[in-house]
Amino acid sequence: MKYHDTGREKEYLPQVGQWNMMNKEFSQEPVIPVYSARPDQVKKALKYVQNTALDKLGGKELEFLIAILPDNNGSLYGDLKRICETDLGLISQCCLAKYVIKINRQYLSNVALKINVKMGGRNTVLLDALSWKIPLVSDIPTIIFGADVTHAESGDDSCPSIAAVVASQDWPEVTKYAGLVCAQPHREELIQDLFKC
Structure with a gap:
């Protein structure tokens, strides 16, 4: 994993889906710039993001996408999940804008737990x-x-x-x-x- 250059540890290789965040700073810029689109253009937007990632990552596939949704009304969530999982083979995590803007630690911790499992990590072991x-x-x-x-x-x-x-x-x-x-x-x-x- 690549972190921001101001941290004492700039790179780290996770072991069995686990890693320690001490002495690390988050990278300031995502690989793919933040992109927004209208709900009726979700498939087109996701394909654009995937193609942009292929270009920026030198042909490597995008592994994970975080989507910040304006609300949970309508079919946007279902459409996004269906397209990511069945058409693009892309792991995704959706968040509601109203919770992300507040920077609620508990909400973000729960999202991090979901992401960890989706990416192959374990949150608990007996x-x-x-x-x-x-x-x-x-x-x-x-x-x-x-x-x-x-x-x-x-x-x-x-x-x-x-x-x-x-x-x-x-x-x-x-x-x-x-x-x-x-x-x-x-x-x-x-x-x-x-x-x-």
Whole structure:
């Protein structure tokens, strides 16, 4: 990571998604200048930012985008997330302008935790996992699965149920999970097709 030249440490290589911010100053200029666009131009704006990044980074892909949204009304958030994740393969974090302008430490800390996980880091690790003390799990490589089905409110007769499955990916810590979500018939509790979900 490259930090501002006024800090005592100008560069640092994170280890397992962790790093210490002592003696570091944030870089003053982002790689890509701040860019704004109208909500109905989100796809065009994101492609512009991605192409600008390719030029500035010498052909390297942009890895992460922070989007500051004016409000949470309308389809802007969903459109931005869909385009970033499905069209561009880009990790993104959205923030609301009203919280960013206030510089609320708690809000920014929560955003930092989200960014850390999205970029492959861990926010917590079970102490027992690090010391190999979780019965059965620590003894042999293990995947922990979780599954749930959520249903529409009572009285709704048509909405599909939503099934979700997660699985741990980082034995022995078991703190990173991949997940899949799918729709299934209304009020169906059993996950119909676990392999296609």
